[in-house]
Amino acid sequence: MAERAQYVTLGVADELFAAPVEKVQEILDMRPIARLPQAPDTLLGMIDVRGQGIPVVDLRLTLGLPSAPDNENTRIIVLTLAGQNGDLRLGLRADRVFEVTILDEDDLDPPPAVGGAWSGHCIAGLGRRNGRFVTVLDLERLLGEVETITQAA
Template sequence: MAEITQYVTLGIASELLAVPVERVREILESQPLSRLPHAPPWFLGMIDVRGQGVPVVDLRVKLGFDAGEDTENTRIIVLEARMEGHELTLGLKTDRVFEVTPLDDTDLEPPPRVGAGWRPEFIVGIGRRNGAFVTVLALDHLFASTEVALIAPAEMDSGVGDIKSGAS
């Protein structure tokens, strides 16, 4: 029997998105961030997760939506992404997290090709959950090489970045 992929479903604006559960380390409530000067609008700052500084990205802004106000449902999903050949621990600020679930069909539809300005490389595919479309994010492609250098220079240079080590 084939193993069924589980996803963490989340929301930004009115959109339903998902990330593979095996990439998620933990889900945190919104918390104060240490902002960095001259950072791009999508880079919110750093949080401390068990002694490790973790960069936090506003997923709404990164995906082209207007920034939103934090609510009691705002969450930071701490996860692992592979970027530029390195593992990077980062936080994605989302409006809400729904559940861990499989999608209705194990096969995802490919992202649509709709023309200039659209970034289909950010998406693994489109699935469905209870009749609603679910956009599965391509975590490893959300950031260009120049953006990775902005949010993880120490990890890129030293190879450090394992959230489980707790080393400082």
């Protein structure tokens, strides 16, 4: 039997999202973030992780949701993504992190084709966990613009 894909489930507002566990390096408590001048709203700034500067993106703002203050559940998920010039390490600010889990079924449903301006380009697919929909993020697409931004900074 093949191993089932594992995901880190995270919450943003009232929604449940998932990131493939193999892309997650570590999960950090919220910490001070050094702001970058003239950076887009979604790019919160930089954090130091063991001597390496890691850009941090606000998942709420990236998904078009209103910003929210940090609280005791806010986390930074440090990811390693395949970038155009090799691996890119990136922090993702989420309201909370739940667990590492498998989804109820291995196959993801494709994003709905609703047309118009919404393309679902940042969604790898929809899964289910305990009867709730889980939106599995296509992290490379969702955060691809960050690579361009941080290289220009």
